[in-house]
Amino acid sequence: MAGETASPLVSAAELDAMLREGGVAALDATVHFPPARFDGDYSPESGYDGWVSSHIPGSRHIDLMDVFSEREAALHFTHPSTEQLVSDLQSSGIEPGATIVIYDQGSTTWASRLWWVFRNAGIEARVLDGGLAEWTRRGFALASGDDVTHTSASARWSVTDLGLWVDLPRVASLSSGEVAGTLVCALSSEQYEGTEKTRYSRRGHIPSSVNLSAKSLLDADARMLPVDDLLSRSAEVVPAVAEPVVIYCGGGVSACLTALALIRSGYEDVKVYDGSLEEWTAVPALPMVVGRGSESAIPDDRCQRS
Numbered sequence: 001m002a003g004e005t006a007s008p009l010v011s012a013a014e015l016d017a018m019l020r021e022g023g024v025a026a027l028d029a030t031v032h033f034p035p036a037r038f039d040g041d042y043s044p045e046s047g048y049d050g051w052v053s054s055h056i057p058g059s060r061h062i063d064l065m066d067v068f069s070e071r072e073a074a075l076h077f078t079h080p081s082t083e084q085l086v087s088d089l090q091s092s093g094i095e096p097g098a099t100i101v102i103y104d105q106g107s108t109t110w111a112s113r114l115w116w117v118f119r120n121a122g123i124e125a126r127v128l129d130g131g132l133a134e135w136t137r138r139g140f141a142l143a144s145g146d147d148v149t150h151t152s153a154s155a156r157w158s159v160t161d162l163g164l165w166v167d168l169p170r171v172a173s174l175s176s177g178e179v180a181g182t183l184v185c186a187l188s189s190e191q192y193e194g195t196e197k198t199r200y201s202r203r204g205h206i207p208s209s210v211n212l213s214a215k216s217l218l219d220a221d222a223r224m225l226p227v228d229d230l231l232s233r234s235a236e237v238v239p240a241v242a243e244p245v246v247i248y249c250g251g252g253v254s255a256c257l258t259a260l261a262l263i264r265s266g267y268e269d270v271k272v273y274d275g276s277l278e279e280w281t282a283v284p285a286l287p288m289v290v291g292r293g294s295e296s297a298i299p300d301d302r303c304q305r306s
Helices: 012-021 048-053 082-091 109-120 131-137 168-176 189-193 227-237 254-265 276-280
Strands: 024-028 099-103 125-128 182-185 245-248 270-273
Touching: 012 024, 012 099, 012 131, 099 109, 099 131, 109 125, 109 254, 125 131, 168 182, 168 245, 168 270, 168 276, 227 254, 245 254, 245 276, 254 270
Parallel strands: 024 099, 099 125, 182 245, 245 270
Antiparallel strands: none
């Protein structure tokens, strides 16, 4: 863990000034994901209509249901291959020299997801702290409609793969203690303990993981807590000596917000389990924990959807 570096966040006032100067690609990455009505209720919806209704002037909607998510993957919202990423950057009209700022219409989880996709590819981007709600609350201009035509980028991107995603075998090794590190669940305490309905196959959390809810790292206005508060909360469950930190959630989205907060706090060796519980709970032999203690770890049918 190192000291604070340049913030991955940008305030509404900073973004307004940046937009006035030009050269900014403001991206709305919203996907709507209502709470599960029953176990296994998975029903994401595009945020495009909300963007049409109200958005930051000059921004474009990036629909993660179609772009910057692997289109051929078995799981939802899987990070794209390098080849698809380059293609999506091109078709989205994002120029290599642009200053990228990402926001969403909710609590910055989807903005953080796209930010992490870009971060893994070595693309510098920032997230609007507090999202569209903060922008609106501060009284900055809003636009509506979809009358702006975005052409393809004029230059081809060069991207890399920094290895910031991990797979199921790596998580299984962490969970069993075969490799060192800290496994963090970014879901709410209710979802972590299995007392709330889940969108996935089984309730609870992966054995040996600790809970650092993404939402607990935001204030009442969905802005990220100050660094000192982030450090205090994260250090309670993720000591600096416990890196690397591997974060998961239900589908690899909220995990990216917790990852952003840890990076903001100065943690360096942070990774995200992309498949998260959507993948883990679909394998009957892999145990899940209900409650807060590992004594509740059970496989398959005793924790299946009701």
